[in-house]
Amino acid sequence: MFSFLTILLYFIHAVPIAGSPPIVLWHGMGDSCCNPLSLGSIIKLLKQQLSDPYVLSLRIGSNIVEDTSNGFFMNANHQIDYACKLLNADKNLTQGYHAIGFSQGGQFLRAVAQRCPEPPMLNLISIGGQHQGVFGFPRCPGDNETICNYIRDLLRFGAYESFVQNHLVQAEYWHDPHKETTYRKASVFLADINQERTFNEQYKTNLLKIRNLILVKFLRDTMVTPHESEHFGFYEENDTSKIIPLRESSLYSKDLLGLKTMDEQSRIKFLESDTDHLQFTDQWFIDNIISYLKD
Numbered sequence: 099m100f101s102f103l104t105i106l107l108y109f110i111h112a113v114p115i116a117g118s119p120p121i122v123l124w125h126g127m128g129d130s131c132c133n134p135l136s137l138g139s140i141i142k143l144l145k146q147q148l149s150d151p152y153v154l155s156l157r158i159g160s161n162i163v164e165d166t167s168n169g170f171f172m173n174a175n176h177q178i179d180y181a182c183k184l185l186n187a188d189k190n191l192t193q194g195y196h197a198i199g200f201s202q203g204g205q206f207l208r209a210v211a212q213r214c215p216e217p218p219m220l221n222l223i224s225i226g227g228q229h230q231g232v233f234g235f236p237r238c239p240g241d242n243e244t245i246c247n248y249i250r251d252l253l254r255f256g257a258y259e260s261f262v263q264n265h266l267v268q269a270e271y272w273h274d275p276h277k278e279t280t281y282r283k284a285s286v287f288l289a290d291i292n293q294e295r296t297f298n299e300q301y302k303t304n305l306l307k308i309r310n311l312i313l314v315k316f317l318r319d320t321m322v323t324p325h326e327s328e329h330f331g332f333y334e335e336n337d338t339s340k341i342i343p344l345r346e347s348s349l350y351s352k353d354l355l356g357l358k359t360m361d362e363q364s365r366i367k368f369l370e371s372d373t374d375h376l377q378f379t380d381q382w383f384i385d386n387i388i389s390y391l392k393d
Contacts, residue, residue: 118151118392119220120191124181126201126226126376127268128246130165131157137200143380147388152190156181156203169202170245174270174287178206182214194218196391200376201226201321204328205271209291211308212301212355221390223312226322226376230332231273231288234323258284275333293354306356312367312390321375329368330357 121144129136132155141153158177159165168177185191197219199207204227211219235250249268256262257272263286270287274280282294289295293302305311319325324333330344344350350358360366369386371378 118148119193120152120154120195121391122185122191122195122197122207123153123155124197124199124203124207125155125165125169126203127169128166129169129200130162131155132162132165140198140383143383144391147384148391151391154184154188154191154195156184170249170267171265172267173264174206174209174267175290177267178209178213181206181210185210185214185217188217191217194220196221196223198223198225198387199227202228202267202271205229205288205291208305208311209287212291212298212304215304215307219308221310221312222308223314223387223390224328225314225378225387226316226319226328227313228271228322228327229313229330230292230327231271232268232323232327233273233275233333233338235268260284273327273332275335275338278335292349297354302354302356306359310365310367310390311357311360312369312387314369314371314386316375316377317370317372319375 123131123137123140125131125133125137131137137155141155144151144153157165158168158172158180185195194217197207197210199205199222204224207219207222208224208227208229211222235246235253249266252262252266253269253272257269257274258277258280262269263284270285272281273285273288282289285294290298291301313329315328316322316325319328322328324331324341326332326341326343330347330349331341332347334340334342344357345361349355350361353359357366367390371382
């Protein structure tokens with residue numbers, strides 16, 4: 099009897115209850131894991147629309163204050179390492195999870211997919227993620243104007259200085275089209291995950307393991323410059339009047355991340371919202387995103 103109960107209890111704990119797959123969220127700059135007005139509302143919507151999903155909203159730090167601050171000042175590579183440890187330690191994710199990144203959380207979760215293939219990421223949904231970086235620091239989200247003014251000055255005068263690169267998150271995806279050589283050499287995060295420094299075969303192999311890459315671009319975005327970065331587009335070198343879309347980029351033609359392969363297999367979904375940055379309705383989210391989270 100004892101042996102039977104032991105086996106039964108094992109299966110109760112080891113076999114996940116049928117329902118929607120787990121979902122992992124990563125917030126954007128100036129936000130936190132647990133803001134009831136932002137990710138809190140997303141979690142509520144997910145639970146309303148899906149079959150009782152387990153939702154993990156990543157907190158990078160020991161509390162919400164640290165989580166918000168780390169979105170500005172904790173080296174992005176260290177944040178990815180921190181997130182990977184959280185994901186590996188969470189037994190609810192062992193069979194796989196869907197990932198939704200908001201703004202800079204989009205490229206951070208892509209880095210997770212490339213660097214940490216276990217537990218397996220199923221679909222990766224990037225909502226306003228800056229996958230080719232930014233060239234221009236916008237209005238500040240929330241009550242962080244003093245911080246943002248400080249960051250603007252650092253980016254303007256020393257984005258590629260080693261101290262700034264290692265301690266300022268936004269500098270780590272700052273992409274100056276007039277300084278491409280410097281960017282590729284100095285960028286400690288974006289140039290690495292975009293295979294612009296040295297080629298890492300594992301990054302491509304791991305990203306190809308996901309089912310779909312869903313990219314959301316905001317057509318009236320006043321936060322991300324250029325907003326085409328949200329679909330992997332960016333300025334032509336030395337010419338901010340011209341955008342090179344993903345399919346015309348070397349990243350695509352050389353298939354450095356497997357994006358060409360995924361696109362040819364119809365595994366990249368290019369979505370748009372005719373609104374400002376992260377400004378979407380519940381109904382837009384239901385109509386465009388929920389279907390990718392059901393199985």
